[in-house]
Amino acid sequence: MTALADRYRQAGRRTRIVVIALVAILVMTIAEVITGTSDLTSRSTASAALRLAIPILLAGLGGLYSERSGVVNIGLEGMMIAGTWFAAWGAWMFGPWEGVLLGIAGGAIFGLLHALATVTFNVDHIVSGVAINILGLGAMRFLSSIVYTGETGGSVIQSPPVGGISNVDLPILAGGNLFGWDTPDFFGWLENLELFFISDVAGIIRGFTGGVNWLTLIGLALVPLTAWLLWRTPWGLRLRSCGEDPWAAESLGVRVLRMKYYGVVISGVLSGLAGAFLVLVQAGIYREGMTGGRGFIGLGALIFGNWLPAGVLGGSLVFGFGDSLRFRGPEVVRSFILAVAIGLIVYGIYSFTRTKIRAATIQTVIGAAFLLYYLQVEEVSNQLLAALPYVITLLVLAAASQHLRMPAADGARYAKGEAR
Amino acid sequence: MKRNLRYLALFAVLTLVLAACGDGEGGDTTTTAGGDTTTSAAAEPTTTAGGDTTTSAAGETSTTAAAAPDGTGRTVGMAFDVGGRGDLSFNDLAAAAWDNAIAEYGITGNELAPDAGGENREENLRLLAEAGMEMIVANGFAFAQNVWRVGTEFPDTLFAITDDCPQDDTFTVVEMPNVRCMLFSEEQGSFLMGVAAALKSTSGTVGFIGGVETPLILKFQAGFEAGVAAANPDITILPAVYLTQVPDFTGFNDPVKGKEAALALFGQGADVIFHAAGGSGLGLFQAADEQSTDDTHLWAIGVDADQYNSVPDDALKEHILTSMLKRVDVAVDKAIVDFLNDAFTPGETRLGLAEGGIGYATSGGFIDDITGDLDGYAQQIIDGEIEVPTEPGA
Numbered sequence: 001m002t003a004l005a006d007r008y009r010q011a012g013r014r015t016r017i018v019v020i021a022l023v024a025i026l027v028m029t030i031a032e033v034i035t036g037t038s039d040l041t042s043r044s045t046a047s048a049a050l051r052l053a054i055p056i057l058l059a060g061l062g063g064l065y066s067e068r069s070g071v072v073n074i075g076l077e078g079m080m081i082a083g084t085w086f087a088a089w090g091a092w093m094f095g096p097w098e099g100v101l102l103g104i105a106g107g108a109i110f111g112l113l114h115a116l117a118t119v120t121f122n123v124d125h126i127v128s129g130v131a132i133n134i135l136g137l138g139a140m141r142f143l144s145s146i147v148y149t150g151e152t153g154g155s156v157i158q159s160p161p162v163g164g165i166s167n168v169d170l171p172i173l174a175g176g177n178l179f180g181w182d183t184p185d186f187f188g189w190l191e192n193l194e195l196f197f198i199s200d201v202a203g204i205i206r207g208f209t210g211g212v213n214w215l216t217l218i219g220l221a222l223v224p225l226t227a228w229l230l231w232r233t234p235w236g237l238r239l240r241s242c243g244e245d246p247w248a249a250e251s252l253g254v255r256v257l258r259m260k261y262y263g264v265v266i267s268g269v270l271s272g273l274a275g276a277f278l279v280l281v282q283a284g285i286y287r288e289g290m291t292g293g294r295g296f297i298g299l300g301a302l303i304f305g306n307w308l309p310a311g312v313l314g315g316s317l318v319f320g321f322g323d324s325l326r327f328r329g330p331e332v333v334r335s336f337i338l339a340v341a342i343g344l345i346v347y348g349i350y351s352f353t354r355t356k357i358r359a360a361t362i363q364t365v366i367g368a369a370f371l372l373y374y375l376q377v378e379e380v381s382n383q384l385l386a387a388l389p390y391v392i393t394l395l396v397l398a399a400a401s402q403h404l405r406m407p408a409a410d411g412a413r414y415a416k417g418e419a420r
Numbered sequence: 421m422k423r424n425l426r427y428l429a430l431f432a433v434l435t436l437v438l439a440a441c442g443d444g445e446g447g448d449t450t451t452t453a454g455g456d457t458t459t460s461a462a463a464e465p466t467t468t469a470g471g472d473t474t475t476s477a478a479g480e481t482s483t484t485a486a487a488a489p490d491g492t493g494r495t496v497g498m499a500f501d502v503g504g505r506g507d508l509s510f511n512d513l514a515a516a517a518w519d520n521a522i523a524e525y526g527i528t529g530n531e532l533a534p535d536a537g538g539e540n541r542e543e544n545l546r547l548l549a550e551a552g553m554e555m556i557v558a559n560g561f562a563f564a565q566n567v568w569r570v571g572t573e574f575p576d577t578l579f580a581i582t583d584d585c586p587q588d589d590t591f592t593v594v595e596m597p598n599v600r601c602m603l604f605s606e607e608q609g610s611f612l613m614g615v616a617a618a619l620k621s622t623s624g625t626v627g628f629i630g631g632v633e634t635p636l637i638l639k640f641q642a643g644f645e646a647g648v649a650a651a652n653p654d655i656t657i658l659p660a661v662y663l664t665q666v667p668d669f670t671g672f673n674d675p676v677k678g679k680e681a682a683l684a685l686f687g688q689g690a691d692v693i694f695h696a697a698g699g700s701g702l703g704l705f706q707a708a709d710e711q712s713t714d715d716t717h718l719w720a721i722g723v724d725a726d727q728y729n730s731v732p733d734d735a736l737k738e739h740i741l742t743s744m745l746k747r748v749d750v751a752v753d754k755a756i757v758d759f760l761n762d763a764f765t766p767g768e769t770r771l772g773l774a775e776g777g778i779g780y781a782t783s784g785g786f787i788d789d790i791t792g793d794l795d796g797y798a799q800q801i802i803d804g805e806i807e808v809p810t811e812p813g814a
Contacts, residue, residue: 158508282675285732287675292677293668323680324680329659
């Protein structure tokens with residue numbers, strides 16, 4: 001046990017993430033066996049979690065670009081609203097992919113507005129963000145009353161139904177079609193073997209790879225792309241330097257204002273894409289208020305993820321997974337609570353081996369509390385179900401004891417040529 | 421810096437102007453509200469029965485009034501809730517009754533809709549009262565506290581509030597001499613929906629999706645589950661799914677979550693799902709359409725209006741078994757007629773199956789073979805032989 005823990009400590013970050021994920025699935029599998037449910041690691045739970053996570057992920061990534069360039073962006077929600085409206089309009093007028101482009105453009109316009117206010121006119125970032133959110137709602141309703149009212153199926157609060165973007169099964173991994181060749185469904189086959197743990201891992205991967213949407217794949221691909229762009233290119237270094245210390249960046253010849261514009265407009269682009277995803281992949285219609293605070297949750301995922309792309313992905317999956325579980329009924333959530341209890345206790349033991357006595361105590365006590373709740377309560381209350389993603393977020397933040405560090409000059413007012 | 425401030429001011433003004441444009445929807449339609457301009461979308465939900473025949477909203481509601489009262493020179497204000505005209509649901513139903521009163525009885529009046537967050541509900545009531553409206557319809561349970569406040573300030577103005585009674589600052593229900601609360605026995609209609617679901621299910625499993633877990637929506641769940649159990653106790657009722665919890669009311673308008681919840685329930689073997697989730701119900705209809713195969717035809721049951729007629733996509737109609745009708749238009753019409761006949765009574769009025777305020781839709785003809793059963797149960801409820809619970813698990 002100690003030897004394994006030592007090996008884990010010496011491993012690279014990527015390996016660690018894989019190990020954590022595998023341990024989490026193993027714990028959930030054990031909980032499933034104990035409670036006799038199967039939906040915790042099933043294909044449908046995983047694919048629903050992914051679908052629910054993507055809009056949050058895209059908004060969170062949008063926030064990442066903006067805040068890494070030093071502009072706080074609570075206008076993500078408003079930009080996403082613009083994205084939903086324009087995506088629906090584009091898809092209705094032209095076609096689904098045109099809808100995606102127009103949704104992106106709609107979000108970008110609001111991003112530009114936020115950039116204009118915060119970067120050029122030095123408006124307080126929060127004030128401008130709130131204005132963007134209010135403006136997004138009001139302006140889209142105004143447009144709906146002009147464009148959609150009176151059309152078949154449309155009204156002042158909704159668009160006519162629009163065509164969506166198709167789903168694909170990935171070749172080989174999930175039995176997709178590759179240049180006319182029907183590839184084998186590897187993970188589907190593995191899942192159907194019903195082997196302990198292995199089939200559970202396969203089920204989750206199958207859920208992520210089978211029947212996925214093109215836009216989902218694009219969204220997932222944006223995570224490594226963002227990591228590469230921001231941490232492996234000169235452009236990314238410049239953008240991040242504006243978020244850490246714009247005055248120093250300026251002294252080194254970085255065009256700070258321009259970089260901030262890039263950051264904020266890209267956040268509009270990604271929020272618009274999130275809106276397009278809601279309309280074109282999930283709902284097939286624009287409906288007023290359909291974003292339902294996902295922009296704000298994206299912001300939460302950003303903080304959860306410590307302003308890092310992979311962290312944002314993790315945060316959005318927590319929220320997506322929480323909702324996905326909730327919709328599958330109290331039995332599944334109850335077994336999940338058992339999984340959390342086991343996981344925390346295991347983590348406590350691991351902390352103990354590292355002689356982190358205080359952390360170990362806290363984790364074990366909370367784990368024991370969850371275990372007690374599991375043993376005492378027959379049916380989990382609906383209110384607790386709804387709070388679940390937020391509870392998980394708090395637990396992860398507390399348990400991982402990671403020190404969050406936002407970009408140093410995030411939200412700072414900066415004027416070109418001024419001393420700090 | 422000074423120059424920047426000037427731009428900032430310009431920006432702020434533009435923002436306000438644009439935001440105001442968006443909210444102006446309610447005000448804009450005032451001019452068109454008088455005549456026959458009610459859109460077909462608004463009129464359709466009031467069709468109660470008879471497949472594809474579209475009875476106009478005016479025709480429906482005027483039949484409930486025995487003799488059309490004279491409303492010349494009388495004023496009635498209409499305060500819509502979030503969504504306003506065009507919501508294809510309770511606001512459109514109230515609008516239909518009000519438009520009809522203008523056209524048929526000759527009343528005049530102003531209408532106002534709140535902004536998307538609903539923060540100015542109270543302001544709207546006050547504006548209508550100050551404009552001299554003799555009676556004001558507050559269309560939605562969210563007005564409960566606002567009606568208490570404005571109703572106290574304007575004791576000579578009459579108020580009619582939908583779905584709830586006025587409440588004071590501590591959320592205690594207050595009896596007021598100038599306020600009527602228009603309540604419905606939603607559980608009775610939901611009971612019939614439960615019967616329909618039980619009789620039409622072939623898989624033996626049914627489900628329920630609620631928008632937000634409030635006492636009002638729990639009534640739907642309670643009635644539905646009681647109806648299923650009454651018609652066929654062997655049917656499995658999956659645990660009810662609520663999309664959000666108070667105070668997050670986005671669950672009434674989130675088709676994405678509605679769809680995921682429906683996919684989860686269909687995945688667990690349900691083949692009929694009843695929703696009381698407002699705009700999120702659209703997601704349920706889509707899920708039913710997507711998940712249906714040649715072997716299994718999945719059903720959804722609509723709520724409030726006849727959703728067979730109001731869904732935006734014809735392909736979805738094939739999956740809307742029936743809808744529970746909640747005739748907000750009947751209640752509003754009754755309040756206006758009582759007011760015009762000087763017979764306005766404060767306090768609770770409750771419309772159920774017996775009063776024609778609750779019903780079910782037969783559009784599409786999918787339940788033609790079981791209307792006898794449904795009407796039988798309805799009669800038993802009216803006669804008091806069946807008492808429908810208002811809380812789940814009772």
